Amino acid sequence: MCEVNYMHYAIEQDSETSSLFGVNINRVNSIAFGIGCALAGLAGALMGSIFVVNPAMGFHPLLNAFTIVILGGLGSIVGCVLGGFTLGMIESIAGLLLGTELASGIIFATLILIIIVKPTGFMGHD
């Protein structure tokens, strides 16, 4: 399992050379994609039990996910957790002060600000 982790880093940095060293790029990428989608599906199932299920239900969470990943830093799982908490706080506080509609705008304005000022987020490595 740990090997796959290192293979990810290798592919991210230089995929051609990684394949020359025996890393099966398609398989590793598929595993990563598969795990990611499985987690997304799990989250969707959980959400479905609270909110309405419809074909476009993924849209708003997707935008939130982008924001969280950037806030936390691309490539860092711990960063995602931190980013998630931060986003939740911002959304709630902004929602309280400015109303829910403007809150989503505030989130994206924050996203844009973070990207301009510190694109690597909390814990991202470049």
Next chain:
Amino acid sequence: MIKFKIRQLLLVFVALVGVFTIPLWIENLYVIHLSIMVCLNVVFAISLALILKMGNLSLGHAAYIGAGAYTSSMLAVKVGLPFWLTFYIAGIASGLIAFFIGRITLGLRGIYFTITTFGLTEVFRSIWIAFRGTFGGPSGIMNIPPPPGIETKVQFYYLALIFMLISFFVFYRLSKSSFGLLCDGLRFNWLLEECVGVDTSRMKTIVFVIACTFAGLGGSILAHYLGHISPSIFTMFLSTEIIVYCAIGGLGSILGGAAGAVFMTVLGEMLFGVGFFRSLIFGIFLIGVIIILPGGLASINWNMIGRLMQKRRIA
């Protein structure tokens, strides 16, 4: 050589005559509506195509279309200005917004720029929804007057058509000249272009502002045509639809973007025109194009057709 040019010009002339006389031989108002949408989509597509040509993926085109639409509608409904004034102000407004946003974001690396673009779309939407007094909230702005002197759909068609032809002329000429070559250079290797003396940040800003200005102008016409706009029109779905037009047409090609817009608008309406079926069609075509024909429609040339014919003969 000369024969080829004459053949091309003749083709263009026939096509022009054809599109100008559509209302004469088709009476179905739905087709006229479709043609108006095609014209507007072509303008949206070719303006985005220019941004793509310089190497920046913008998922925020809907924001600029919406900015133009809202500016034009609000000036018309609340201040009472005529369309012929609000049209140009809408374009200027979109251009100015593009200028300021562009100055800040165009220097960012690829994916970060893209994220700011769709962030902007959502920020605009939330502003339009939240400030009900100014922007009309979720129900948007209603009773937008059509341009004075243009009452029927057919007249609107000619307005849209002329707008599309002028825009196409501008963008096509830009792409076929040094300007277009510079854009390609930016896309392939902006560092090299910077180091041979081209002010790349100024270049990117110029391209972005021109493209978004035309998006805003198109948005203005859209608003006055529909008569009623709301934030639910200018979403990321709209942005991605326009991306699909450009992707099908081929990256870096203005003509391709236009062809993609025509093709997909007509196809989308002919098969299921509404809601999620539309997204399904678009999705299938996008994936299909990427897998089968990555260069898009623009990469179809005589070489490829020749090779296909050869394959059939051997088999």
Next chain:
Amino acid sequence: MVLLELDKITKVFGGLAAVRDFDLKLEKGMLSGLIGPNGAGKTTIFNMISGIIPPTNGDIFFKGNQISGCKPHELARRGIVRTFQISTLFSDLTVFQNIVLGGHNSKGLGSGFLDSFFSLKKRDELEQSTLEVIELMGLNDWKDELARNLPHGLQRILEIAIAVNAKPVVLLLDEPVAGMNWEEATRVMEIINLLRRKEGISVLLVEHNMRVVMDYCDRITVLSYGKKIAEGHPSEIKEDKQVIEAYLGT
């Protein structure tokens, strides 16, 4: 006449001083070599001269004016043009288009906007100058070939051609003959000498190919771990003990 002067240039990345207190003078018409082991800081110096990164300390003067901190495109317009260590081309454009782009701003076409709607004399001049450069560099047979289809040696020559069309006063070449055999390398160096004679271009050359460096350079500067350890005529450098120890070997 001193065209380019580096005055105690220092570049610090984090805690590491990549270049420290480096001095260099480049006179008009000179072909000066900059050599040293990998990681010595040669490309960093090039990056500072061409404006890609600013020096942490020290100044750079061009024709007497201070240029440290100027943007790369400003420097290119003034006449400082560089090539890159890693192959840097417009990969999906033709050879002709690549070289045209190189000369674009030297002909003052700006953003190319006016050229879209009016036929300009400047455009024709640019095409003419591009064809001349193609002729000079021997790329005639490949004029309409895509840059990425060229063999490596010709790609390097193309990169130099793009830089040449930008009408440089000072040309910074970063390992121009890397990966070339002796014939190709000589051909490139002869073209560079021709440019020096014809256009009066001054050249600063980074190279690992010692034969080329010793045969063609008027003067050599040796860099090791960011500091200058020797400078002088090739014959002096060949004998210098410090240089032999740090880089040349016996």
